[in-house]
Amino acid sequence: MHPFGGFSPNADYRSPVDELLDTMKGNNMSRAIVMPTPQGESGNRGSWDIEDFIDVIRRHPDRLAFMGGGGSLNKMIHAESPDGKVSDDLKARFRKRAEDILAKGAIGFGEMSILHISLLPGHVYESVGGDHPLLLLLADIAAERGVPIDMHFDLVAEDIKTPEWLEQPPNPPEMKRNLNGFERLLTHNRKAVIVWAHAGSDNIGHWTAAMTRDMLRKHPNLYMSLRLNIGRGGHVQNNPLAPEGLKPQWMEVFREFPDRFVIGGDQFFAPPGNRGLVSKFAKAGAAIRKRTNVFLSRLPPDIARKIAYENAIRIYKLKP
Numbered sequence: 150m151h152p153f154g155g156f157s158p159n160a161d162y163r164s165p166v167d168e169l170l171d172t173m174k175g176n177n178m179s180r181a182i183v184m185p186t187p188q189g190e191s192g193n194r195g196s197w198d199i200e201d202f203i204d205v206i207r208r209h210p211d212r213l214a215f216m217g218g219g220g221s222l223n224k225m226i227h228a229e230s231p232d233g234k235v236s237d238d239l240k241a242r243f244r245k246r247a248e249d250i251l252a253k254g255a256i257g258f259g260e261m262s263i264l265h266i267s268l269l270p271g272h273v274y275e276s277v278g279g280d281h282p283l284l285l286l287l288a289d290i291a292a293e294r295g296v297p298i299d300m301h302f303d304l305v306a307e308d309i310k311t312p313e314w315l316e317q318p319p320n321p322p323e324m325k326r327n328l329n330g331f332e333r334l335l336t337h338n339r340k341a342v343i344v345w346a347h348a349g350s351d352n353i354g355h356w357t358a359a360m361t362r363d364m365l366r367k368h369p370n371l372y373m374s375l376r377l378n379i380g381r382g383g384h385v386q387n388n389p390l391a392p393e394g395l396k397p398q399w400m401e402v403f404r405e406f407p408d409r410f411v412i413g414g415d416q417f418f419a420p421p422g423n424r425g426l427v428s429k430f431a432k433a434g435a436a437i438r439k440r441t442n443v444f445l446s447r448l449p450p451d452i453a454r455k456i457a458y459e460n461a462i463r464i465y466k467l468k469p
């Protein structure tokens with residue numbers, strides 16, 4: 150969940166978090182994990198991270214938990230060292246910040262990014278290797294501390310010309326295969342739990358059910374959070390929902406790996422009057438929630454219970 154209240158000093162995190170809590174009440178959601186979006190701009194645009202919402206979130210310990218780093222650790226990667234060259238000083242600052250995030254009560258690191266494609270004007274484009282030294286370091290810290298990492302990774306399984314609807318800058322005209330770097334991150338430290346975000350709403354088309362199955366078979370420390378999005382302009386492929394029931398190839402994956410999926414709503418909440426990109430994303434929330442309920446209702450009840458509840462409690466170490 151991304152309740153975005155703006156950049157300090159005028160930020161208002163209270164109203165988006167209140168709206169999140171209301172939404173939870175009305176939709177049978179018992180817990181939510183709040184995290185900043187993966188930010189990586191090097192310019193003057195502000196950033197937001199746990200310090201912006203921590204006071205508001207801490208008032209609801211039975212409902213809300215949080216992860217951090219999207220507005221700080223992710224910027225050290227994408228804005229400070231996009232070429233993968235990392236000084237000892239940056240490494241030390243990165244570790245210190247990661248430890249500070251956990252000391253403040255975060256249950257893990259998120260939302261981090263490897264490739265983040267820009268879907269709309271003003272939406273960020275970020276790209277580094279999955280085996281960027283700071284991502285490897287983060288995997289080590291996460292493993293040491295027993296906390297998960299939430300990772301935004303738009304998968305490019307083979308070199309392609311950028312699909313027409315994504316062709317506008319800041320996206321590049323071509324996209325290079327990025328799977329190897331991600332797999333090196335996964336094999337780097339098997340004790341690091343990595344939750345690959347937004348399964349089931351793939352904007353490129355390479356994150357198929359078969360790819361999902363292969364990756365889960367190869368990488369025991371890999372988990373996925375499902376975003377049951379409609380997608381923009383019918384471009385999203387590889388969604389598990391079929392007009393009636395679930396697509397059989399996805400159903401097979403859920404049966405083989407019922408313990409490896411959680412629901413990742415990717416829901417945005419904005420303060421009243423917000424006219425920015427966040428309010429656009431916030432408007433998509435209701436449809437995602439509706440489709441999530443349809444999805445869960447079409448799973449066998451024991452698998453639905455795992456994906457909707459039990460897996461998240463275990464992976465994120467939430468109180469049952």
Ligand SMILES: [Zn+2]
Pocket residue numbers: 260301346347
């Ligand atoms: Zn994301």
